[in-house]
Amino acid sequence: MNKHTILSILISLAIGTSVFSQKEEKQDSIMLKKLFDASLLNGKSYEWLEYLSNEIGSRLSGSLGAEKAVQYTKEQLEALGLDKVWLQPVMVPRWTRGAKEYAYIETSPGNTTTTNICALGGSVATNSLGLKAQVVEVKDFEELKALGEEKIKGKIVFFNRPMQANLIWTGAAYGGAVNQRYSGAKEAAKYGAVGVIVRSMTTRQDDYPHTGVMSYGDTPKDKQIPACAISTNGANYLSSTLKLQPDLLFYFKQSCKTHPDVKSYNVIGEIKGSTYPDKIMVVGGHLDSWDLGDGSQDDGAGVVQSMEVLRLFKLLNYKPKHTIRVVLFMNEENGSRGAKKYADEAKLKNENHIFALESDAGGFTPRGFSFDCDNKNFNQILSWKPLFKPYLIHYFEKGGSGADVSKLKKDSGIVLAGLRPDSQRYFDYHHTAIDTMDAVNKRELELGAFTMASLVYLIDKYGVQ
């Protein structure tokens, strides 16, 4: 056969399949419209998020807020009349920020300018009088290494490599800058630095410092140095002032502390599958948040959207063939203990997970999903694109899924997915004091829930290869 004949055959097969499946497609299109209408006219995600954000507030692992959120979401899931709702115990780290951090730039004795900082999650405190030292600005670990102990010892290292603005997905820009935050202290300590300041992870120019997890790796306790984030405006000011006066002093004080691990929970609810009760599909987000704001976008949005998926199915009286679970993971932000626990127990019980979808990129207008799966499953998913087109959902690409559900990865027989909302505003709020309810638009949040429910419905109907 020549290539044209092969193409002809492929095309006629495609046409055949297409005629055959028109009826199914029509049914699916009707179901998606029902989910859309229910989510936008009769949704509950926004109301839940208002409670989480405004009545409970921040939910750092081990905090009272986190425990309140466990109780609240469990009660709300119970009220949906699911087949089963339960708590899965998990030991989580507990880190507290203590008194509000304080910092200033001193260009001569008494001549100081305060600047906005916050401790990075997991950092040690300064001593109770604070820390004052000269500052060395670097862009990356290579520059740090090149300067070496001679230039670094006794000084504060200032990591000031901005997130790249000319990337369409801001998450990619974050990925390209976040090693400064995560490993900056560990790397700087190697050369005798006494502290670390990290430019906040955002492309926005403003006065809000962004916290987030950092790690000392295997740095011995007595070599661990305090690490803070500085706002982007503060970073620019510090950098330009350093150019004029390289020997300026930076002072900061923070009283954060790591405590022993405490018990917390993943919150889980499920609708039992009518045909394949032993095949499990997961939809989830993480219940914990950073402590500065309310965690409305990160990841209150993902929590309420995941709950809404099951609520929409109940509301429309849709009986899934597979068991569908909502999992609200604890401790994504600083340990991922909840995700590990869930995956470990699933393995232990020999549970068969065929699909897991995560929403942890904010409650913004959904654009589609990224997938971690084999080609056979991916091609099946691509065949559903026309169903999503009327809702402007267009992004279906291979790529990561999410920090929590990726722990369920196995060699075959599972599709992992991550909701991909529009990412332009995410790092305006991420890990800051302004990640609050007014950063969330009701329609955008509800569209995300609808989009997730639609994918869950299609996977449930057509299964996984």
Added chain:
Amino acid sequence: MNKHTILSILISLAIGTSVFSQKEEKQDSIMLKKLFDASLLNGKSYEWLEYLSNEIGSRLSGSLGAEKAVQYTKEQLEALGLDKVWLQPVMVPRWTRGAKEYAYIETSPGNTTTTNICALGGSVATNSLGLKAQVVEVKDFEELKALGEEKIKGKIVFFNRPMQANLIWTGAAYGGAVNQRYSGAKEAAKYGAVGVIVRSMTTRQDDYPHTGVMSYGDTPKDKQIPACAISTNGANYLSSTLKLQPDLLFYFKQSCKTHPDVKSYNVIGEIKGSTYPDKIMVVGGHLDSWDLGDGSQDDGAGVVQSMEVLRLFKLLNYKPKHTIRVVLFMNEENGSRGAKKYADEAKLKNENHIFALESDAGGFTPRGFSFDCDNKNFNQILSWKPLFKPYLIHYFEKGGSGADVSKLKKDSGIVLAGLRPDSQRYFDYHHTAIDTMDAVNKRELELGAFTMASLVYLIDKYGVQ
């Protein structure tokens, strides 16, 4: 030939064309990347918008703000080193709001609840003591007609049909509700109503009234009744209170006024085409805004994005083959006099416009464009979709263009287009006091400018059929 053979031939033709055009596509892809980088790393749209919003503020036709904006944008265009910058005089209506409006609901003498209203643009004032009357709530003109003079005479008609939430484009929902605002007073006056209250045009529940243009049509002066918008929270409150007490009284006072027309201007700048100087391509937005906020989204965003298109070409030293004009239209909001003037003069001078693109749907993340053109041109545009894919620009559909550029419509030889940003948040701000600079995200605005510049570049390179 059977259908498979025909398909084979079509496919081989497509493959042939594709190989042939690979080099062009590569060049175009490089140019789009340059525009993207320049817009996001070195853009000026946000800085311009900050000035328009925060230094100048609202720009209702005939106001001092509008005149300041004419001067400012002219100066800024001149600073770009375009081939020509000029003002096109146009007479525009002048309507002033006067003192802040005041309204309350009275359920018994002295028992009143104030509520947020604003006069609709073009409305007459109440008399100086205000207007107090009973209220009749209706959903549409059919219901109004059915009630008739007997039930309406001497009363205030309250149009309370909400924008439909379950439409993916909020503009479509606006289109389905806005006749209440535009023609409500004219229709209610036919049955002897003394005033009109209109539910604000948004799906959001909040306390901000949305103004916007209304018309009395051919209603004689002495039958023209005052018309105001009430916030959605206020509308819900009024509606539920009416159910409990149908004879409640509504009081409102407004002192708005229509003055004689005044002279204003469209602001125009152009880069002369190197090959086809007589073929003109337009990119534009409208310079005027409503008076309650700063008009940052409507349509400061479109203004600065349009200016940025020409700036990006200058910055990248791109010499267009066709003449490219930025047109900042005056008076889109309440008369479209600027657009009419521009189109009339183009006709008078026998100018050959081949393309016009408008941005008047907010500076949100761009999703694509809608087009008003023939199939031949539309198919050429569709062939460019892969170039836009890396930037998540996916929406290319036939449909309207924009209120201003649509005046240039002719039978053939012109492509009209409208930028289609994500619409979910637009009616949170549209025509309100919160349409201010903090409603605009820098990245989203800059992505819009890039997207517009890319389409202009492609049309300039490949021409119009």
